[in-house]
Amino acid sequence: MYLKKYTEILRRLKNNPIINPTDEDMARMCPHLTKEEVVNAFRNGIFGAFDSTYVACPSLRVRGAFQIVCFEKANGNQPAKLRWAFTGRIGYGPEYPHTAEALKFAEDNWGKHLIDNTWLEVAEVRIMDPTDLVYGELYPGGVPKTVMTVIAVMNKRSEKMSFDHSRPRNELFDETIIEMSVDPLISEELKSGRGPYTYYFCGFCGSGFEPSYCSGCDNGFEGGYFEDRASRMALPPKLVEFARQNGHIFRKDPKIALEKELKGFRENKYYYWRK
Ligand SMILES: [Zn+2]
Numbered sequence: 006m007y008l009k010k011y012t013e014i015l016r017r018l019k020n021n022p023i024i025n026p027t028d029e030d031m032a033r034m035c036p037h038l039t040k041e042e043v044v045n046a047f048r049n050g051i052f053g054a055f056d057s058t059y060v061a062c063p064s065l066r067v068r069g070a071f072q073i074v075c076f077e078k079a080n081g082n083q084p085a086k087l088r089w090a091f092t093g094r095i096g097y098g099p100e101y102p103h104t105a106e107a108l109k110f111a112e113d114n115w116g117k118h119l120i121d122n123t124w125l126e127v128a129e130v131r132i133m134d135p136t137d138l139v140y141g142e143l144y145p146g147g148v149p150k151t152v153m154t155v156i157a158v159m160n161k162r163s164e165k166m167s168f169d170h171s172r173p174r175n176e177l178f179d180e181t182i183i184e185m186s187v188d189p190l191i192s193e194e195l196k197s198g199r200g201p202y203t204y205y206f207c208g209f210c211g212s213g214f215e216p217s218y219c220s221g222c223d224n225g226f227e228g229g230y231f232e233d234r235a236s237r238m239a240l241p242p243k244l245v246e247f248a249r250q251n252g253h254i255f256r257k258d259p260k261i262a263l264e265k266e267l268k269g270f271r272e273n274k275y276y277y278w279r280k
Contacts, residue, residue, distance in 0.1 A: 008115040022088035037110030047076040061101040063111035067194040068119040070094045092193035124158035129201040132208040135224035146227020156192035173270040179241035211240040211259025239266040
């Protein structure tokens with residue numbers, strides 16, 4: 006089985022759990038096991054909380070990670086269900102049945118596409134549209150809608166970057182990026198159980214936000230949401246490129262935001278990037 010096909014199968018399961026799954030449905034999710042092993046693990050395994058059994062399945066991108074599929078027994082008027090559960094990695098959290106086979110299968114079949122987990126920090130980059138506001142209990146005045154979420158993993162810690170005044174912040178950020186993804190399954194593997202730092206950028210122009218407006222495109226929204234999060238770091242070039250490759254269109258060239266950051270850095274390199 007090839008990586009692309011398996012990714013599709015798993016993605017479909019994540020979006021749509023299978024109701025009353027057959028043995029064949031179960032086997033399809035577990036190319037690393039024989040049909041007997043799969044059926045035995047799901048139907049005769051140890052049922053834990055929520056009357057569920059779990060099986061570790063091959064990872065898509067990160068060596069040492071595994072995807073976890075869950076079978077829920079029928080319960081009252083709830084039918085039996087096969088669904089994607091979450092992502093794990095060896096040495097972190099509990100082990101799941103058939104982890105060793107899942108790791109081996111990924112290595113044997115698409116090992117050349119796997120990357121080692123060497124990063125020190127995970128960034129969740131939200132690209133938001135200040136011309137399209139969403140409203141909620143915590144932000145009745147509306148906040149820019151998130152139009153793309155990129156998970157980026159970095160080989161340097163952000164504290165370290167904040168002490169480095171040799172170059173504009175977006176350059177430092179840019180060169181520490183090892184890998185990026187917008188795929189929810191791969192994003193989970195990249196996060197590998199670590200809580201990411203969240204960064205917010207304007208999807209109109211690539212600037213960071215001021216508390217109640219974007220200084221790059223002058224689109225405003227009710228203050229509050231970005232009060233503690235405002236940043237003058239512009240969207241780093243690798244992320245600009247990656248967002249474009251994934252279909253995002255900036256209505257104003259993000260180069261302008263990068264130039265503005267550079268100017269701020271030249272004027273006051275110690276504090277320009279943070280309010
Ligand atoms: Zn903007």
